[in-house]
Amino acid sequence: MMSQSTVTFLLLLCFVCFAGTVKSVAVGKSSSSLGYIKTSCSTTLYPKLCMQSLSVYANKIKGNPQHLAEAALSVSINKAESASVYVSMMTRVKGLKGRESQAVKDCLDNMKDTVDRLSRSMKEMGQTGRSTSQSDFSWHMSNVQTWVSAALTDENTCVDGFAGHSMDGNVKTAIRARISDVAHFTSNALALINRYASKHQA
Structure with missing residues:
Protein backbone atom coordinates (compact mmCIF):
# COMPACT_ATOMS: atom_id res chain seq x y z
CA MET A 1 0.00 0.00 0.00
CA MET A 2 1.34 3.44 -0.95
CA SER A 3 2.11 5.86 1.81
CA GLN A 4 0.07 9.03 2.22
CA SER A 5 3.03 11.16 1.14
CA THR A 6 3.38 9.11 -2.07
CA VAL A 7 -0.31 9.51 -2.87
CA THR A 8 -0.08 13.24 -2.25
CA PHE A 9 2.96 13.50 -4.52
CA LEU A 10 1.21 11.63 -7.35
CA LEU A 11 -1.91 13.77 -7.04
CA LEU A 12 0.22 16.91 -7.15
CA LEU A 13 2.06 15.59 -10.21
CA CYS A 14 -1.23 14.88 -11.98
CA PHE A 15 -2.47 18.36 -11.16
CA VAL A 16 0.67 19.97 -12.58
CA CYS A 17 0.45 17.90 -15.76
CA PHE A 18 -3.24 18.73 -16.17
CA ALA A 19 -2.62 22.43 -15.60
CA GLY A 20 0.17 22.37 -18.17
CA THR A 21 -2.13 20.70 -20.70
CA VAL A 22 -4.88 23.24 -20.13
CA LYS A 23 -2.37 26.08 -20.48
CA SER A 24 -1.04 24.62 -23.75
CA VAL A 25 -4.55 24.36 -25.18
CA ALA A 26 -5.32 27.93 -24.14
CA VAL A 27 -2.14 29.24 -25.71
CA GLY A 28 -2.85 27.24 -28.86
CA LYS A 29 -6.27 28.86 -29.22
CA SER A 30 -4.80 32.27 -28.57
CA SER A 31 -2.07 31.75 -31.15
CA SER A 32 -4.64 30.66 -33.71
CA SER A 33 -6.77 33.72 -33.00
CA LEU A 34 -3.75 36.01 -33.20
CA GLY A 35 -2.84 34.49 -36.55
CA TYR A 36 -6.34 35.16 -37.83
CA ILE A 37 -6.21 38.76 -36.62
CA LYS A 38 -2.80 39.30 -38.22
CA THR A 39 -3.97 37.92 -41.57
CA SER A 40 -7.11 40.05 -41.46
CA CYS A 41 -5.23 43.19 -40.42
CA SER A 42 -2.89 42.79 -43.38
CA THR A 43 -5.81 43.91 -45.59
CA THR A 44 -6.14 47.26 -43.78
CA LEU A 45 -4.26 50.50 -44.43
CA TYR A 46 -2.68 50.43 -40.98
CA PRO A 47 -1.96 46.75 -40.23
CA LYS A 48 0.43 47.33 -37.33
CA LEU A 49 -2.06 49.60 -35.55
CA CYS A 50 -4.80 47.10 -36.32
CA MET A 51 -2.86 44.22 -34.79
CA GLN A 52 -1.87 46.19 -31.70
CA SER A 53 -5.42 47.32 -30.97
CA LEU A 54 -7.18 44.02 -31.64
CA SER A 55 -4.77 41.42 -30.23
CA VAL A 56 -6.23 41.92 -26.75
CA TYR A 57 -9.56 40.67 -28.11
CA ALA A 58 -8.06 37.47 -29.54
CA ASN A 59 -9.91 35.06 -27.26
CA LYS A 60 -13.20 36.83 -27.96
CA ILE A 61 -12.72 37.05 -31.73
CA LYS A 62 -11.74 33.38 -32.22
CA GLY A 63 -11.60 33.55 -36.01
CA ASN A 64 -15.08 35.04 -36.33
CA PRO A 65 -15.22 37.87 -38.93
CA GLN A 66 -18.24 39.51 -37.28
CA HIS A 67 -16.56 39.53 -33.87
CA LEU A 68 -13.42 40.93 -35.47
CA ALA A 69 -15.33 43.75 -37.16
CA GLU A 70 -17.22 44.52 -33.96
CA ALA A 71 -14.00 44.66 -31.94
CA ALA A 72 -12.46 47.07 -34.46
CA LEU A 73 -15.59 49.20 -34.39
CA SER A 74 -15.58 49.22 -30.59
CA VAL A 75 -11.98 50.46 -30.56
CA SER A 76 -12.88 53.18 -33.04
CA ILE A 77 -15.84 54.31 -30.92
CA ASN A 78 -13.69 54.53 -27.80
CA LYS A 79 -11.06 56.56 -29.64
CA ALA A 80 -13.69 58.86 -31.15
CA GLU A 81 -15.36 59.47 -27.78
CA SER A 82 -12.02 60.31 -26.21
CA ALA A 83 -11.15 62.66 -29.07
CA SER A 84 -14.54 64.35 -28.84
CA VAL A 85 -13.96 65.10 -25.16
CA TYR A 86 -10.50 66.39 -26.00
CA VAL A 87 -11.76 68.75 -28.72
CA SER A 88 -14.49 69.95 -26.36
CA MET A 89 -11.79 70.94 -23.88
CA MET A 90 -9.87 72.72 -26.63
CA THR A 91 -12.84 75.00 -27.32
CA ARG A 92 -12.14 76.57 -23.92
CA VAL A 93 -8.51 77.37 -24.67
CA LYS A 94 -7.86 81.08 -24.18
CA GLY A 95 -6.78 83.12 -27.16
CA LEU A 96 -8.79 81.27 -29.82
CA LYS A 97 -10.34 83.60 -32.34
CA GLY A 98 -11.45 83.92 -35.92
CA ARG A 99 -10.95 80.93 -38.20
CA GLU A 100 -9.14 78.92 -35.56
CA SER A 101 -11.99 79.22 -33.07
CA GLN A 102 -14.53 78.29 -35.74
CA ALA A 103 -12.42 75.33 -36.90
CA VAL A 104 -12.32 73.92 -33.36
CA LYS A 105 -16.10 74.32 -32.96
CA ASP A 106 -16.74 72.72 -36.36
CA CYS A 107 -14.42 69.87 -35.44
CA LEU A 108 -16.35 69.28 -32.23
CA ASP A 109 -19.58 69.00 -34.24
CA ASN A 110 -17.85 66.58 -36.62
CA MET A 111 -16.66 64.40 -33.75
CA LYS A 112 -20.08 64.32 -32.12
CA ASP A 113 -21.48 63.14 -35.45
CA THR A 114 -18.69 60.57 -35.67
CA VAL A 115 -19.50 59.10 -32.26
CA ASP A 116 -23.20 58.98 -33.10
CA ARG A 117 -22.67 57.26 -36.44
CA LEU A 118 -20.19 54.73 -35.10
CA SER A 119 -22.50 53.92 -32.18
CA ARG A 120 -25.42 53.38 -34.54
CA SER A 121 -23.19 51.19 -36.68
CA MET A 122 -22.35 48.98 -33.70
CA LYS A 123 -26.03 48.41 -32.98
CA GLU A 124 -26.67 47.64 -36.63
CA MET A 125 -23.77 45.16 -36.66
CA GLY A 126 -25.68 43.11 -34.12
CA GLN A 127 -28.56 42.88 -36.57
CA THR A 128 -26.35 41.41 -39.28
CA GLY A 129 -25.68 38.39 -37.08
CA ARG A 130 -29.41 37.79 -36.67
CA SER A 131 -30.31 38.20 -40.34
CA THR A 132 -32.50 35.43 -41.73
CA SER A 133 -31.73 36.05 -45.40
CA GLN A 134 -29.02 37.49 -47.62
CA SER A 135 -31.18 40.48 -48.49
CA SER A 149 -17.85 55.80 -44.11
CA ALA A 150 -19.68 58.97 -43.05
CA ALA A 151 -17.87 58.92 -39.70
CA LEU A 152 -14.54 58.69 -41.52
CA THR A 153 -15.57 61.65 -43.70
CA ASP A 154 -16.44 63.65 -40.56
CA GLU A 155 -13.00 62.96 -39.12
CA ASN A 156 -11.24 64.01 -42.32
CA THR A 157 -13.43 67.11 -42.51
CA CYS A 158 -12.29 68.10 -39.03
CA VAL A 159 -8.64 67.77 -40.02
CA ASP A 160 -9.19 69.67 -43.29
CA GLY A 161 -10.76 72.51 -41.34
CA PHE A 162 -7.31 73.48 -40.05
CA ALA A 163 -5.75 73.71 -43.52
CA GLY A 164 -3.53 76.68 -44.21
CA HIS A 165 -0.51 78.19 -42.48
CA SER A 166 -2.58 80.93 -40.88
CA MET A 167 -3.75 78.47 -38.23
CA ASP A 168 -0.41 76.81 -37.55
CA GLY A 169 0.17 76.41 -33.84
CA ASN A 170 -0.23 74.12 -30.84
CA VAL A 171 -4.02 73.84 -31.10
CA LYS A 172 -3.96 72.80 -34.75
CA THR A 173 -1.09 70.36 -34.19
CA ALA A 174 -2.72 68.74 -31.15
CA ILE A 175 -6.19 68.35 -32.64
CA ARG A 176 -5.04 67.14 -36.05
CA ALA A 177 -2.79 64.52 -34.45
CA ARG A 178 -5.62 63.25 -32.24
CA ILE A 179 -8.25 63.15 -34.99
CA SER A 180 -5.89 61.62 -37.55
CA ASP A 181 -5.30 58.82 -35.06
CA VAL A 182 -9.04 58.23 -34.77
CA ALA A 183 -9.35 58.23 -38.56
CA HIS A 184 -6.76 55.47 -38.79
CA PHE A 185 -8.75 53.28 -36.41
CA THR A 186 -11.99 54.03 -38.26
CA SER A 187 -10.35 53.22 -41.59
CA ASN A 188 -9.22 49.87 -40.23
CA ALA A 189 -12.69 49.16 -38.84
CA LEU A 190 -14.28 49.91 -42.20
CA ALA A 191 -11.83 47.60 -43.98
CA LEU A 192 -12.65 44.73 -41.61
CA ILE A 193 -16.38 45.44 -41.90
CA ASN A 194 -16.09 45.25 -45.69
CA ARG A 195 -14.14 42.01 -45.31
CA TYR A 196 -16.89 40.56 -43.12
CA ALA A 197 -19.50 41.60 -45.70
CA SER A 198 -17.63 40.00 -48.60
CA LYS A 199 -17.06 36.76 -46.71
CA HIS A 200 -20.73 36.51 -45.78
CA GLN A 201 -21.84 37.14 -49.34
CA ALA A 202 -19.36 34.56 -50.61
Whole structure:
Protein backbone atom coordinates (compact mmCIF):
# COMPACT_ATOMS: atom_id res chain seq x y z
CA MET A 1 0.00 0.00 0.00
CA MET A 2 1.34 3.44 -0.95
CA SER A 3 2.11 5.86 1.81
CA GLN A 4 0.07 9.03 2.22
CA SER A 5 3.03 11.16 1.14
CA THR A 6 3.38 9.11 -2.07
CA VAL A 7 -0.31 9.51 -2.87
CA THR A 8 -0.08 13.24 -2.25
CA PHE A 9 2.96 13.50 -4.52
CA LEU A 10 1.21 11.63 -7.35
CA LEU A 11 -1.91 13.77 -7.04
CA LEU A 12 0.22 16.91 -7.15
CA LEU A 13 2.06 15.59 -10.21
CA CYS A 14 -1.23 14.88 -11.98
CA PHE A 15 -2.47 18.36 -11.16
CA VAL A 16 0.67 19.97 -12.58
CA CYS A 17 0.45 17.90 -15.76
CA PHE A 18 -3.24 18.73 -16.17
CA ALA A 19 -2.62 22.43 -15.60
CA GLY A 20 0.17 22.37 -18.17
CA THR A 21 -2.13 20.70 -20.70
CA VAL A 22 -4.88 23.24 -20.13
CA LYS A 23 -2.37 26.08 -20.48
CA SER A 24 -1.04 24.62 -23.75
CA VAL A 25 -4.55 24.36 -25.18
CA ALA A 26 -5.32 27.93 -24.14
CA VAL A 27 -2.14 29.24 -25.71
CA GLY A 28 -2.85 27.24 -28.86
CA LYS A 29 -6.27 28.86 -29.22
CA SER A 30 -4.80 32.27 -28.57
CA SER A 31 -2.07 31.75 -31.15
CA SER A 32 -4.64 30.66 -33.71
CA SER A 33 -6.77 33.72 -33.00
CA LEU A 34 -3.75 36.01 -33.20
CA GLY A 35 -2.84 34.49 -36.55
CA TYR A 36 -6.34 35.16 -37.83
CA ILE A 37 -6.21 38.76 -36.62
CA LYS A 38 -2.80 39.30 -38.22
CA THR A 39 -3.97 37.92 -41.57
CA SER A 40 -7.11 40.05 -41.46
CA CYS A 41 -5.23 43.19 -40.42
CA SER A 42 -2.89 42.79 -43.38
CA THR A 43 -5.81 43.91 -45.59
CA THR A 44 -6.14 47.26 -43.78
CA LEU A 45 -4.26 50.50 -44.43
CA TYR A 46 -2.68 50.43 -40.98
CA PRO A 47 -1.96 46.75 -40.23
CA LYS A 48 0.43 47.33 -37.33
CA LEU A 49 -2.06 49.60 -35.55
CA CYS A 50 -4.80 47.10 -36.32
CA MET A 51 -2.86 44.22 -34.79
CA GLN A 52 -1.87 46.19 -31.70
CA SER A 53 -5.42 47.32 -30.97
CA LEU A 54 -7.18 44.02 -31.64
CA SER A 55 -4.77 41.42 -30.23
CA VAL A 56 -6.23 41.92 -26.75
CA TYR A 57 -9.56 40.67 -28.11
CA ALA A 58 -8.06 37.47 -29.54
CA ASN A 59 -9.91 35.06 -27.26
CA LYS A 60 -13.20 36.83 -27.96
CA ILE A 61 -12.72 37.05 -31.73
CA LYS A 62 -11.74 33.38 -32.22
CA GLY A 63 -11.60 33.55 -36.01
CA ASN A 64 -15.08 35.04 -36.33
CA PRO A 65 -15.22 37.87 -38.93
CA GLN A 66 -18.24 39.51 -37.28
CA HIS A 67 -16.56 39.53 -33.87
CA LEU A 68 -13.42 40.93 -35.47
CA ALA A 69 -15.33 43.75 -37.16
CA GLU A 70 -17.22 44.52 -33.96
CA ALA A 71 -14.00 44.66 -31.94
CA ALA A 72 -12.46 47.07 -34.46
CA LEU A 73 -15.59 49.20 -34.39
CA SER A 74 -15.58 49.22 -30.59
CA VAL A 75 -11.98 50.46 -30.56
CA SER A 76 -12.88 53.18 -33.04
CA ILE A 77 -15.84 54.31 -30.92
CA ASN A 78 -13.69 54.53 -27.80
CA LYS A 79 -11.06 56.56 -29.64
CA ALA A 80 -13.69 58.86 -31.15
CA GLU A 81 -15.36 59.47 -27.78
CA SER A 82 -12.02 60.31 -26.21
CA ALA A 83 -11.15 62.66 -29.07
CA SER A 84 -14.54 64.35 -28.84
CA VAL A 85 -13.96 65.10 -25.16
CA TYR A 86 -10.50 66.39 -26.00
CA VAL A 87 -11.76 68.75 -28.72
CA SER A 88 -14.49 69.95 -26.36
CA MET A 89 -11.79 70.94 -23.88
CA MET A 90 -9.87 72.72 -26.63
CA THR A 91 -12.84 75.00 -27.32
CA ARG A 92 -12.14 76.57 -23.92
CA VAL A 93 -8.51 77.37 -24.67
CA LYS A 94 -7.86 81.08 -24.18
CA GLY A 95 -6.78 83.12 -27.16
CA LEU A 96 -8.79 81.27 -29.82
CA LYS A 97 -10.34 83.60 -32.34
CA GLY A 98 -11.45 83.92 -35.92
CA ARG A 99 -10.95 80.93 -38.20
CA GLU A 100 -9.14 78.92 -35.56
CA SER A 101 -11.99 79.22 -33.07
CA GLN A 102 -14.53 78.29 -35.74
CA ALA A 103 -12.42 75.33 -36.90
CA VAL A 104 -12.32 73.92 -33.36
CA LYS A 105 -16.10 74.32 -32.96
CA ASP A 106 -16.74 72.72 -36.36
CA CYS A 107 -14.42 69.87 -35.44
CA LEU A 108 -16.35 69.28 -32.23
CA ASP A 109 -19.58 69.00 -34.24
CA ASN A 110 -17.85 66.58 -36.62
CA MET A 111 -16.66 64.40 -33.75
CA LYS A 112 -20.08 64.32 -32.12
CA ASP A 113 -21.48 63.14 -35.45
CA THR A 114 -18.69 60.57 -35.67
CA VAL A 115 -19.50 59.10 -32.26
CA ASP A 116 -23.20 58.98 -33.10
CA ARG A 117 -22.67 57.26 -36.44
CA LEU A 118 -20.19 54.73 -35.10
CA SER A 119 -22.50 53.92 -32.18
CA ARG A 120 -25.42 53.38 -34.54
CA SER A 121 -23.19 51.19 -36.68
CA MET A 122 -22.35 48.98 -33.70
CA LYS A 123 -26.03 48.41 -32.98
CA GLU A 124 -26.67 47.64 -36.63
CA MET A 125 -23.77 45.16 -36.66
CA GLY A 126 -25.68 43.11 -34.12
CA GLN A 127 -28.56 42.88 -36.57
CA THR A 128 -26.35 41.41 -39.28
CA GLY A 129 -25.68 38.39 -37.08
CA ARG A 130 -29.41 37.79 -36.67
CA SER A 131 -30.31 38.20 -40.34
CA THR A 132 -32.50 35.43 -41.73
CA SER A 133 -31.73 36.05 -45.40
CA GLN A 134 -29.02 37.49 -47.62
CA SER A 135 -31.18 40.48 -48.49
CA ASP A 136 -31.77 41.21 -44.81
CA PHE A 137 -28.05 40.93 -44.10
CA SER A 138 -27.21 43.21 -47.03
CA TRP A 139 -29.66 45.83 -45.78
CA HIS A 140 -28.15 46.02 -42.30
CA MET A 141 -24.60 45.79 -43.62
CA SER A 142 -25.23 48.62 -46.08
CA ASN A 143 -26.32 50.82 -43.17
CA VAL A 144 -23.17 49.94 -41.23
CA GLN A 145 -20.89 50.68 -44.17
CA THR A 146 -22.65 53.96 -44.92
CA TRP A 147 -22.45 55.23 -41.33
CA VAL A 148 -18.82 54.20 -40.79
CA SER A 149 -17.85 55.80 -44.11
CA ALA A 150 -19.68 58.97 -43.05
CA ALA A 151 -17.87 58.92 -39.70
CA LEU A 152 -14.54 58.69 -41.52
CA THR A 153 -15.57 61.65 -43.70
CA ASP A 154 -16.44 63.65 -40.56
CA GLU A 155 -13.00 62.96 -39.12
CA ASN A 156 -11.24 64.01 -42.32
CA THR A 157 -13.43 67.11 -42.51
CA CYS A 158 -12.29 68.10 -39.03
CA VAL A 159 -8.64 67.77 -40.02
CA ASP A 160 -9.19 69.67 -43.29
CA GLY A 161 -10.76 72.51 -41.34
CA PHE A 162 -7.31 73.48 -40.05
CA ALA A 163 -5.75 73.71 -43.52
CA GLY A 164 -3.53 76.68 -44.21
CA HIS A 165 -0.51 78.19 -42.48
CA SER A 166 -2.58 80.93 -40.88
CA MET A 167 -3.75 78.47 -38.23
CA ASP A 168 -0.41 76.81 -37.55
CA GLY A 169 0.17 76.41 -33.84
CA ASN A 170 -0.23 74.12 -30.84
CA VAL A 171 -4.02 73.84 -31.10
CA LYS A 172 -3.96 72.80 -34.75
CA THR A 173 -1.09 70.36 -34.19
CA ALA A 174 -2.72 68.74 -31.15
CA ILE A 175 -6.19 68.35 -32.64
CA ARG A 176 -5.04 67.14 -36.05
CA ALA A 177 -2.79 64.52 -34.45
CA ARG A 178 -5.62 63.25 -32.24
CA ILE A 179 -8.25 63.15 -34.99
CA SER A 180 -5.89 61.62 -37.55
CA ASP A 181 -5.30 58.82 -35.06
CA VAL A 182 -9.04 58.23 -34.77
CA ALA A 183 -9.35 58.23 -38.56
CA HIS A 184 -6.76 55.47 -38.79
CA PHE A 185 -8.75 53.28 -36.41
CA THR A 186 -11.99 54.03 -38.26
CA SER A 187 -10.35 53.22 -41.59
CA ASN A 188 -9.22 49.87 -40.23
CA ALA A 189 -12.69 49.16 -38.84
CA LEU A 190 -14.28 49.91 -42.20
CA ALA A 191 -11.83 47.60 -43.98
CA LEU A 192 -12.65 44.73 -41.61
CA ILE A 193 -16.38 45.44 -41.90
CA ASN A 194 -16.09 45.25 -45.69
CA ARG A 195 -14.14 42.01 -45.31
CA TYR A 196 -16.89 40.56 -43.12
CA ALA A 197 -19.50 41.60 -45.70
CA SER A 198 -17.63 40.00 -48.60
CA LYS A 199 -17.06 36.76 -46.71
CA HIS A 200 -20.73 36.51 -45.78
CA GLN A 201 -21.84 37.14 -49.34
CA ALA A 202 -19.36 34.56 -50.61
